[in-house]
Amino acid sequence: MRGATHAKWVACATAAALAATACGGGGDGGGGAGGEVLSSSWGDPQNPLEPANTNEVQGGKVLDMVFRGLKRYDPETGAAEDMLAEKIETTDQQNFTITVKDGWTFSNGEKVTAKSFVDAWNYGAALKNNQRNAYFFSYIQGYDKVHPEKGEQSADTLSGLKVTGERTFTVALAQKWSTFPDTLGYNAYVPLPRAFFDDHDAWLAKPVGNGPYTVQSYTRGSQMSLRKWEEYPGPDKAQNGGVDLKVYTDNNTAYTDLMAGNLDLVDDVPAAQLRNVRSDLGDRYLNTPAGIIQTLAFPYYDKNWGKEGMDKVRKGLSMAIDREQITETIFQKTRTPATDWTSPVLGADGGYKAGLCGDACEYRPDEAKKLIQEGGGLPGGQVRIAYNADTGSHKDWVDAVCNSVNNALDNDRACVGNPVGTFADFRKQITENKMTGPFRAGWQMDYPLIQNFLQPLYYTNGSSNDGKWSNAEFDKLVDEANAEDDTAAAVERFQQAEEVVRDNMAAIPLWYQNGSAGYSERLSDVRLNPFSVPVYDQIKVG
Amino acid sequence: MGRYVLRRLLQMIPVFVGATLLIFLMVNVMGDPIAGLCGDRRCDPATAAQLRAEFGLDKPVWQQYLTYMGNVFTGDFGTAFNGQPVTELMGSAFPVTIRLTIVAILFEIVIGITLGVVTGLRRGRPVDTTVLLVTLVVISVPTFVTGLLLQLLLGVEWGWIKPSVSPEAGFGELIVPGLVLASVSLAYVTRLTRTSIAENKRSDYVRTAIAKGLPRHRVVTRHLLRNSLIPVVTFIGTDVGALMGGAIVTERIFNIHGVGYQLYQGILRQNTQTVVGFVTVLVLVFLVANLLVDLLYAVLDPRIRYA
Numbered sequence A: 001m002r003g004a005t006h007a008k009w010v011a012c013a014t015a016a017a018l019a020a021t022a023c024g025g026g027g028d029g030g031g032g033a034g035g036e037v038l039s040s041s042w043g044d045p046q047n048p049l050e051p052a053n054t055n056e057v058q059g060g061k062v063l064d065m066v067f068r069g070l071k072r073y074d075p076e077t078g079a080a081e082d083m084l085a086e087k088i089e090t091t092d093q094q095n096f097t098i099t100v101k102d103g104w105t106f107s108n109g110e111k112v113t114a115k116s117f118v119d120a121w122n123y124g125a126a127l128k129n130n131q132r133n134a135y136f137f138s139y140i141q142g143y144d145k146v147h148p149e150k151g152e153q154s155a156d157t158l159s160g161l162k163v164t165g166e167r168t169f170t171v172a173l174a175q176k177w178s179t180f181p182d183t184l185g186y187n188a189y190v191p192l193p194r195a196f197f198d199d200h201d202a203w204l205a206k207p208v209g210n211g212p213y214t215v216q217s218y219t220r221g222s223q224m225s226l227r228k229w230e231e232y233p234g235p236d237k238a239q240n241g242g243v244d245l246k247v248y249t250d251n252n253t254a255y256t257d258l259m260a261g262n263l264d265l266v267d268d269v270p271a272a273q274l275r276n277v278r279s280d281l282g283d284r285y286l287n288t289p290a291g292i293i294q295t296l297a298f299p300y301y302d303k304n305w306g307k308e309g310m311d312k313v314r315k316g317l318s319m320a321i322d323r324e325q326i327t328e329t330i331f332q333k334t335r336t337p338a339t340d341w342t343s344p345v346l347g348a349d350g351g352y353k354a355g356l357c358g359d360a361c362e363y364r365p366d367e368a369k370k371l372i373q374e375g376g377g378l379p380g381g382q383v384r385i386a387y388n389a390d391t392g393s394h395k396d397w398v399d400a401v402c403n404s405v406n407n408a409l410d411n412d413r414a415c416v417g418n419p420v421g422t423f424a425d426f427r428k429q430i431t432e433n434k435m436t437g438p439f440r441a442g443w444q445m446d447y448p449l450i451q452n453f454l455q456p457l458y459y460t461n462g463s464s465n466d467g468k469w470s471n472a473e474f475d476k477l478v479d480e481a482n483a484e485d486d487t488a489a490a491v492e493r494f495q496q497a498e499e500v501v502r503d504n505m506a507a508i509p510l511w512y513q514n515g516s517a518g519y520s521e522r523l524s525d526v527r528l529n530p531f532s533v534p535v536y537d538q539i540k541v542g
Numbered sequence B: 001m002g003r004y005v006l007r008r009l010l011q012m013i014p015v016f017v018g019a020t021l022l023i024f025l026m027v028n029v030m031g032d033p034i035a036g037l038c039g040d041r042r043c044d045p046a047t048a049a050q051l052r053a054e055f056g057l058d059k060p061v062w063q064q065y066l067t068y069m070g071n072v073f074t075g076d077f078g079t080a081f082n083g084q085p086v087t088e089l090m091g092s093a094f095p096v097t098i099r100l101t102i103v104a105i106l107f108e109i110v111i112g113i114t115l116g117v118v119t120g121l122r123r124g125r126p127v128d129t130t131v132l133l134v135t136l137v138v139i140s141v142p143t144f145v146t147g148l149l150l151q152l153l154l155g156v157e158w159g160w161i162k163p164s165v166s167p168e169a170g171f172g173e174l175i176v177p178g179l180v181l182a183s184v185s186l187a188y189v190t191r192l193t194r195t196s197i198a199e200n201k202r203s204d205y206v207r208t209a210i211a212k213g214l215p216r217h218r219v220v221t222r223h224l225l226r227n228s229l230i231p232v233v234t235f236i237g238t239d240v241g242a243l244m245g246g247a248i249v250t251e252r253i254f255n256i257h258g259v260g261y262q263l264y265q266g267i268l269r270q271n272t273q274t275v276v277g278f279v280t281v282l283v284l285v286f287l288v289a290n291l292l293v294d295l296l297y298a299v300l301d302p303r304i305r306y307a
Helices: A002-020 A057-066 A114-125 A181-184 A196-197 A202-205 A251-259 A278-285 A310-319 A321-330 A346-350 A365-374 A394-409 A424-429 A450-458 A472-483 A486-506 B002-029 B045-054 B061-073 B086-121 B126-140 B145-155 B172-201 B204-211 B216-245 B248-253 B259-268 B273-299
Strands: A037-044 A071-073 A079-083 A085-090 A095-100 A161-164 A167-174 A213-219 A223-228 A243-246 A284-296 A336-337 A383-388 A417-420 A439-444 A507-519
Touching: A037 A223, A037 A251, A057 A213, A057 A223, A057 A243, A071 A181, A079 A085, A079 A181, A079 A346, A085 A181, A095 A114, A114 A161, A114 A167, A114 A196, A196 A202, A213 A243, A243 A417, A251 A507, A251 B145, A278 A284, A278 A507, A284 A346, A310 A365, A310 A486, A310 A507, A321 A336, A321 A394, A321 A507, A321 B273, A346 A450, A346 A486, A365 A394, A383 A394, A383 A424, A417 A424, A439 A450, A450 A472, A450 A486, A472 A486, B002 B061, B002 B273, B061 B273, B086 B126, B086 B172, B086 B216, B086 B273, B126 B172, B145 B172, B145 B248, B172 B216, B172 B248, B204 B216, B216 B259, B216 B273, B248 B259, B259 B273
Parallel strands: A037 A243, A383 A417, A383 A439
Antiparallel strands: A071 A079, A085 A095, A095 A167, A161 A167, A213 A223, A223 A243, A284 A439, A284 A507, A336 A507
16 A cells, blocks of 8 residues: 555656646546545544634634635635625624625535524534633623623524525624624634524534535544545635545654654644754645734732832843744744734734834843843742743743853853743643743734734733733724724724833743645645745645 | 442442542643744644634633542543544454453453462472563563563564554454463463462361362362362453553554553643543543442452352
């Protein structure tokens, strides 16, 4: 079996070299390159596979193959482009009229209508359905009735959603938000067929969607087989016959399987292999920017860290971190030193501004020492950086950051790591405002917009404002940005807001994270999208 | 005999309750599992409260324990965080691990006892010294080293096996993982058998049997081996439980979706229901295996009587 595929590959390569054409050439229907199935590593999704309940990459991977939403983010540029949306219109940046394209169906034949969207969104927002991503609908009018902070929900549907025709519906937001249409590429906003509501258990056992792949079989906890949907009406038809997602407990085993030719695609190269991955895989190793930024957040509710004048200490700490060296030695360049609070995947037009942080994100040990002294020194003479010790090997970089700080301040006890046993406990201490020093914070974007890197994290009482930072000027600028009807002007306002974050050093940006993947010789056209998920439909086999 | 078994079964009850309670408390001490469910971001308070109520986490621990035990006796082991009933997880995980354990035990019995008999009968000869040395190496090298080494050599370098086991996990695929899992115990079984055989070889009944003119293989299998097996059977019996629970490392290396995998994931996600459920079943397996070992004594040695 292995020998055969190998021989075929050699034959294909030769043919390709001679004729400079793609190998196989089976076109869409079966046979040749179009019909072959590839295998890819996977992790068991943490939550049931409902669109509004999936908040991690492993489940997101499947949704990305099985569903298409109103918008889709270009895998290359991250720009939101119309997929099912024919047009999204607004005159006041608050009330939107959405028209769904004609001709789309779910793989079970049901038509995708305006109602498919409205029902799905109402389901996602309702408190009784326990959807982890419910907060995505919090900008829509009536959310407080459907998903109250306390007690039972008093309404089942969002008052801001109305079906006005077979293919049109209106969305009324609670506040102005001009870039709202660009968020609609997120998985939580996909349409759902009636089968989802009528026979929920059966749907969960074998999800049905409107994307380029259909689920052929799903064995929970071990494997999902996805096959190309031949009648898929969209423009991005699958270029391969299907994908077998295999659950691996340990990404090292997945990597070994890739080396042995037992697996085609690994989208998480284990840290231990980073040193030799280039020699193992050559140019079959991908290391591309993803919409993830790592920062150090501060507990502004703590009396030591929340007091006036501490911004100098925070800036000093930031200048004491040698990002260049740490990303090179610890992460083998799979992360890039951060120079702003967003991510390079946004692009300059989207709001990423390299160097916005300026001197404060550069390694300047002398200035760091001076600034910290001016700010009144470290509270209690020591910073303790909190992190969870169970997953993600955070210890390595926290220790490196502390080393760097200690060297800069000429004090062996200036900075130490503060490990918390489990991730759940770590999150618990954060949610209960029990942190007493800086803690690691990672942010993976939901959609490639500058808004997503700022508002949830730094807006007063923002959904992920873990440090409880609050700044009236920042809030005002964000509100203004959201009301702006011109995208470029909105981005500019957001950047002004980001400058407020910089001037106060609300959080210390550390580095941008890359997505990594390795693949076998059978595959070509493998790419990672800005969410560090492989673009499966474009992969060619053979 | 019947009374003895009954007494032993009754003794299991306090052990069972104590073990489950301890595990339940330990998992609870690790913190609030709901906080970790939303990744690096804050769960919205309403949904978190709703989830807590659904999994019964809003009640005091003693009440959670009582409800849990009540449910266990009706065959309901609760639901994992991904919405799957724990019994379903068990249904898919235990057959795999049982197959792996069977392979491992077979290796222990076949290779371990054979090597033990051979070395026991040829004490001090080159065979004996070689096997002793090899077992010493096997005992001193940790399982994950043997596992990763075999995986790399057989799976990647020579391509004899697939480095990972498919979800179906048939017996054929489990041979190498089974060998890895059994390796340390196998070495112990060899040494135990060897000592026991060497000791009994000098006993009176063996001399009598030889003097009667019985054929050598009959002396060895009927008289010598049967008497020498008692300590070995005890070891293998207790090892059944240890192998099933201790397969975490081996299952991780070879990507076997068995008990170890579910336990590992359960601990990582702080899923009380999964962890307590699986460990409870493992405790039961351990207790039953121990009882069977004790009963086997009577079969092997007629002098032992239970009343």
